[in-house]
Amino acid sequence: MSTQSGESSHVLDLDSVNQNVKKMEYAVRGPLVIRAGEIEKELKAGKNDKPFNGVIRANIGDCHATGQKPLTFIRQVIACCTDTTLLDDPKYPKDVKEKVKLLLSYCGGNSVGSYSDSAGIEIIRRHCAEYIAERDGIPSNWQDIVLTNGASEAVKFVLALINSSSTDDKPTGVLIPIPQYPLYTATLAEYAMHPIKYYLDEGNEWKLNIAELKRALDNDRSLCRPKAIVIINPGNPTGSVLNKENIKEIINFAKEEKLIIIADEVYQHNVYKEGAAFHSFKKVMHELGINLELASLMSSSKGFMGECGLRGGYCEFINLKPEIKALFLKMLSARLCCSILGQITMDCVVAPPKPGDPSYDLFTSEKNSTLESLKAKAKLAAETFNSIPGMKSNPVAGAMYAFPQIMLPEKAIKEARDAGVEPDFFYAKNLLETTGICIVPGSGFGQIPGTYHFRTTILPQFEELKKMMDRLKTFHLQFLEKYK
Amino acid sequence: MSTQSGESSHVLDLDSVNQNVKKMEYAVRGPLVIRAGEIEKELKAGKNDKPFNGVIRANIGDCHATGQKPLTFIRQVIACCTDTTLLDDPKYPKDVKEKVKLLLSYCGGNSVGSYSDSAGIEIIRRHCAEYIAERDGIPSNWQDIVLTNGASEAVKFVLALINSSSTDDKPTGVLIPIPQYPLYTATLAEYAMHPIKYYLDEGNEWKLNIAELKRALDNDRSLCRPKAIVIINPGNPTGSVLNKENIKEIINFAKEEKLIIIADEVYQHNVYKEGAAFHSFKKVMHELGINLELASLMSSSKGFMGECGLRGGYCEFINLKPEIKALFLKMLSARLCCSILGQITMDCVVAPPKPGDPSYDLFTSEKNSTLESLKAKAKLAAETFNSIPGMKSNPVAGAMYAFPQIMLPEKAIKEARDAGVEPDFFYAKNLLETTGICIVPGSGFGQIPGTYHFRTTILPQFEELKKMMDRLKTFHLQFLEKYK
Structure with a gap:
């Protein structure tokens, strides 16, 4: 009622708001990620017109969300700092x-x-x-x-x-x-x-x-x-x-x-x-x-x-x-x-546990196991991308990401342009809708004009990443076929 | 060596840095608080030329730092969220x-x-x-x-x-x-x-x-x-x-x-x-x-x-x-x-515990006890200030602060001006050096020109606050005497 009587005229509109905020873009949390969330909700609600049953979120370096385990030492220290009655609990090691x-x-x-x-x-x-x-x-x-x-x-x-x-x-x-x-x-x-x-x-x-x-x-x-x-x-x-x-x-x-x-x-x-x-x-x-x-x-x-x-x-x-x-x-x-x-x-x-401290061995083995797994996944990602026609990747030497280049067919580029979106966004959107894999198009990070890339994390657990790589390869070949 | 050879010429100086940052002031963490920290370190190091043996930090609404106890329920929830093995620990209530x-x-x-x-x-x-x-x-x-x-x-x-x-x-x-x-x-x-x-x-x-x-x-x-x-x-x-x-x-x-x-x-x-x-x-x-x-x-x-x-x-x-x-x-x-x-x-x-939940009674009693204590301290603060000549305070109706007005003697105002500081800063600095009580001068919050105030929290525990009020009163009377 009050809205109709004009009492809610706004101070903030697109002209009066901070103009710099309008220019901000943050692709890692952009429209594809929002769409991924919608698909997840659809799947959860039983709507199942998709040829997959879950979204793989390879868009963001969110380690625990993809199954990496927290270090016991870190969690024990935080728990005891928060609930100090745990300092009397014999289950917590002395160095904690x-x-x-x-x-x-x-x-x-x-x-x-x-x-x-x-x-x-x-x-x-x-x-x-x-x-x-x-x-x-x-x-x-x-x-x-x-x-x-x-x-x-x-x-x-x-x-x-x-x-x-x-x-x-x-x-x-x-x-x-x-x-x-x-x-x-x-x-x-x-x-x-x-x-x-x-x-x-x-x-x-x-x-x-x-x-x-x-x-x-x-x-x-x-x-x-x-x-x-x-x-x-x-x-x-x-x-x-x-x-x-x-x-x-x-x-x-x-x-x-x-x-x-x-x-x-x-x-x-x-x-x-x-x-x-x-x-x-x-x-x-x-x-x-x-x-x-x-x-x-x-x-x-x-x-x-x-x-x-x-x-x-x-x-x-x-x-x-x-x-x-x-x-x-x-x-x-x-x-x-x-x-x-x-x-x-x-x-x-x-300031992690030192050799001889009660938490040292567990800390070290948890740390090494995560780093070794990341190393194996880095190798898997780069090798897979280099085995796919129309795709090439530098070695994943560090961090948590691969950023392969994709050679997109002219027809796909044209269809994307006609739809008013970047060709690599078009590719990534298709990938998401077809396979449930959520990656970030290269245009979200910038690239030399006329080249196309995407970023994927290497964080999904090894078997999951392998499945993802297979699905991605199949999708890519079908995409090339469709737009050849 | 490299400094002398001129290799460390700076990009950032007071002219090239963000000019807006230069204008920022944040009195709650200003120079008096830094001085309070120094005094604490001096006392800890055994330097004891002060007529007090500890600093009372009444400058900031930092509840736990002045002895308020955390709510058990909050700490239990955080501890269990962080170290999930605690979910098997019988000591934690079901609702947690x-x-x-x-x-x-x-x-x-x-x-x-x-x-x-x-x-x-x-x-x-x-x-x-x-x-x-x-x-x-x-x-x-x-x-x-x-x-x-x-x-x-x-x-x-x-x-x-x-x-x-x-x-x-x-x-x-x-x-x-x-x-x-x-x-x-x-x-x-x-x-x-x-x-x-x-x-x-x-x-x-x-x-x-x-x-x-x-x-x-x-x-x-x-x-x-x-x-x-x-x-x-x-x-x-x-x-x-x-x-x-x-x-x-x-x-x-x-x-x-x-x-x-x-x-x-x-x-x-x-x-x-x-x-x-x-x-x-x-x-x-x-x-x-x-x-x-x-x-x-x-x-x-x-x-x-x-x-x-x-x-x-x-x-x-x-x-x-x-x-x-x-x-x-x-x-x-x-x-x-x-x-x-x-x-x-x-x-x-x-979303606190509800009536009937195992944590409800403890949560409620801890909550009420803190709020009742704050209520008593609010009363104590306002009454004390109003009992001191040259000081007056509105009732402390809410929040965690009193903001009494102080009538400063002309001589003190002049001495402050001569020293290039605000008169209420001069008062607060004297209070800190004489009694160890750290408050924030009204000029840090703004006030009608020609009036002087200070902000004190009401957070110190009741007996501590009472002691603080006594010390403050004594200081104030001596200050008035000194500058009359």
Whole structure:
């Protein structure tokens, strides 16, 4: 009634709302994923006009959702921190209880229900620093480390700190890889910052090509004020792992062009390819004797733990001027603090049981078993894609994804264009409706125009992934046949 | 070495960094709190030149840090969700286990380590809607509800959605109360939005005065494009509880001025004053037959649970156009999801044990005991302040704070000005150094120029609060004596 009498005229419409939000796209959670959810509901409701009986969600790096088991140690620590009566329960190992008591002694009122410092609980920041120091063999200062709700929040904070789009004559420019994890373009769009898109070199295992970085930068220099470069290593969506030589070139380029380095290193535990290794930007920069401003991001959502829902993460931001570091910390304070249980998850990753501790053997075997399974699945995915006509894939050297190229028939491309959608979206939509497999089209991450890709995770359990690969192969051949 | 050779020239300095971040202030975690931390460390290290032996942190609504006990039910649910082997433990009540099984059935792979939908786990959003419907006696649509990392994140999302400062000819204006919870000014500064400051009516128990709202709006109309009004009820820092008449006036004002209402209702369980009651803006709007865009914020950090560190919260955003609701949900997707254990905390608050459930009696007695204790402390605080010469306080009708006015001697004001600090900061700093009591000066929240206040929480345990009140009284009298 009140609506009819005109009392609900809206303040917010598509013209008055934040225009930057309209530009945001986040393909990993885009329309195909929404459609996948609908299909799941249809199947659950008994509607069964599909030639499959379940959706395989290979669209998102959501480890536990596809059957990966949590690490016992992490879950025991969180349970005891939350319900402290469990500290008297003999079933929990001594090292779990010791960690819990230590962590609680750093919480206000010994409760995980208290706020921490905005930058995180001191002892956990110290543990992160020790972990980094041991990883790189060079010192790390715990006061350079802030704890965040996953790495996503760290990305937003770092980009917000460097963003002077609203007061400068030009928007702040940030070099980002194409293909990229769409959190970057989405956040840059929200903040009215300018993405300077550089293409990764598909013919060279998705490495960064310095000439291409220069081309991208020169191309956009007049449009923005370039301030930073984002590198995702190991790569998302590419599954690449950069070698040290490539990292050195990138650092020298950043130095020459006066760029902050934002190193998204959340997959640092996920390296599978023979001969490949994770090299942190911090360590390589140290070897070069260069001291650029560098933010390195880490998360407890990936690696061998896969605790996405617990939202643990950290950011080590080094070589900041002291006054800028103070501003960064002040910026964090307005969100009070990130989840204490997320912080504790991160602690278990950076300060795991040591040899001799009661939880050590189980922790190690659970960790290795997950990493070995991922390694086998990485191999399976790349080999399958390379065995399919009209498809080719770089090795899945690391991270949790394959990003094969697909050669689409002209007829399919035309039908997609006529329907007003990207050809790889058309392909992925068909795949979903025909097989229940949910992947993300390459256009959601960016690709060289005229090429088509998709991203799939390698997370489904081995037998499930094998089934998925078979179904995908059959679909692909039928698709080629249909549109030949 | 490399520093000396000039290889560490910085990209970020005070001119090139985000200028909006420089303007942010967040007094609740400002310099006095940092000083309090230093004093604590000094005391711990055995340095004992202070006439007290511990700091009382009355600066922040951090319930558990000041001794409030967590609710057993909440902690049991989280522990069992995290370590599911506890579902076989006979010590956990049946209703705890049933809730855990229900919640896990809505988690990917039955694990709290999986991502949820960006808007939150469906069953928890449904429980929030049922809670709101029962509270207000009118329907609530679960799809209008999004789960957030505390209410702080909801504030940031809502303000970001309505912010068109970067593309409009004028910045987006938001009416905010003075005194206010500084999250609002900090976020508006970060987003380059314009705060339209209206004074709360101290002489009328901190209610909103419509003439004052009009004055503030008319004053700033040429400087910005006004879009929303923030109301904090029960009030932070004021401890006020608005009556229904006042809320009606505000809604009519918002309707007339075409403003979105942002109702910060995180203290809805915290009402102490005889005859006072919480009225949601949604319910009162319904009674008036008006349908404005309204965002209501709720948190699991306050109320009787006080689980600040677990970061649970929700936002019910009603009467949005469908296309704007879609944009709002899209905006959430770039942070993937908020903490699953935070979501579960919120679930325990909105869907607590029912009469007859095994956990009901304990839950109810723990809840009532906390609320009764807060009620007694609210009374103690206001009565003490009103018994001190040169100090006066409105009743602490709700929330967790008192915000007394202090009449500072001219000599103290002069000494503060000479030192380049606000007089109430000068007072609060002296109080901290002399007594160890950490409060927040009124200037951190805003106040009518020439008046001075401070905010103290009423959270310290009763005997502790009594001691604190005595110390404060003694300090105040000495301060008056010293500067008379």
